[in-house]
Amino acid sequence: MIRVGIVGGAGYTAGELLRILLNHPEVNTSFVHSKSHAGQPVSNVHTDLLGETDLVFTDELSLRIDALFLCMGHGQSEKFLRENAVPGKLKIIDLSQDFRLKSEGHDFIYGLPELNKHYIKVSERIANPGCFATCMQLGLLPLASYGLLQDTVHIQGITGSTGAGQKPMATTHFSWRNNNVSVYKAFEHQHLAEVKQSILQLQPKFEQELIFIPMRGNFTRGILCSMYTKCTIPFEEVKSIYESYYKRNPFVVLSDSNPDLKQVVNTNKGILYLQKQGEYIFTVVIIDNLLKGASGQAVHNMNIAFGLDDTLGLKFKAAAF
DSSP, X not given: OEEEXXXXXXXXXXXXXXXXXXXXXXXXXXXXEOSTTTTSBHHHHSGGGXXXXXXXXXXXXXXXXXXXXXXXXXXXXXHHHHHSOOOTTOEEEEOSSXXXXXXXXXXXXXXXXXXXXXXXXXXXXXXXXXXXXXXXXXXXXXXXXXXOOOSOEEXXXXXXXXXXXXXXXXXXXXXXXXXXXXXXXXXXXXXXXXXXXXXXXXXXXXXXXXXXXXXXXXXXXXXXXXXXXXXXXXXXXXXXXXXXXXXXXXXEEEESSOOOGGGTTTSSOEEEEEEEETTEEEEEEEEOTTTTTTHHHHHHXXXXXXXXXXXXXXXXXXXXX
16 A cells, blocks of 8 residues: 655545545555644544544644645745654655756656656656646647757636635635636736646747636636647648557547546546637637646546556546536
C-alpha cells in the first residue's frame, strides 16, 4: 500500500483528493494536515465524507509516508518545503503554482501526463498543472508536436466558481455569480506561462502570440475552452495527428460532435472536438477543473510515479451538480 499524507486539507482540491484516495485500492491515507481545523473530523469540513472516513485533521507532520500532496494556496508550498525537513525519497505532488515553471531553484517536473509521462515515472517531485493550463494544452500540444502552431492562437475559456477556491470572495458570492458572466485577467492570465513553456518543449521555435480571454461562469465546476488558429493542412490530417497523440492517453477522448460541459463534470476525462473552418482549425476542450484540472490529475501523476495503471482509482462518474 502507498502511504500518503495531505497538507492543506480543508480546501476544494483536498476534498476531491480525499474522495479519490479513500476509494483507491492501493492507497492508505495516513494524515490530513490543517492548522485551522486541527482536532476536527475531516467530515466536518468535507461533509459528503460523513460515514466514509474517521480521519481527523491534524497540525502535526508525520512524514514516514510514501507520497505527500500539497494542497495549499499559491506561495505556501515553497514556504512549507523551505521550513520543513522533507525526506529526499518522499514523492511530492504539489497542486499550487509554485513550481510549475522551470527554474534552477527547484527540481520539480511539470506533471501533465499527456506531455511528460516518461519524466513523471522517474521523478520524486511533481508540479501539478493549473486547470485552465491543462484545458488549453490538451487542445494545442498535438499541433505543437508537429510544429504546426505557426500563427496567433486565439483562446476563450469559461470556468466554474470552484476554480476560485473555497474562501468566499466578491466574485464567488452566490448572489453575484448566479445568472452572471464576466471576463477577468484578459490577455494576462497566469496559466499562459505554463502553456507557452509546454509548447516550446515540443515546438522550440514557437514565437506566436497566445491570446486568452478567461471568463467566470455561473456554474459550480468545469472548464470549457474554445480555440482557433490558422492551419492549412487538410482536416483529416489534423484529426489523425490528434488521434495519434492521444492514443495512449486514457483520459483524453476525441468527440465527433460538439461536447457540453456536463459530459466531464465529476470525471477525470478531457473531451476534445475538432472542426475546420476555411484555413482555421477550431478546437473545443472540456474538463472538470477540480479533477482533470487538479486532484484527479494529481492522483494520475501518483499512479504513474509508483508504476501503477494510469486509471487506477480514477474510473468513476458521479451525478453532475
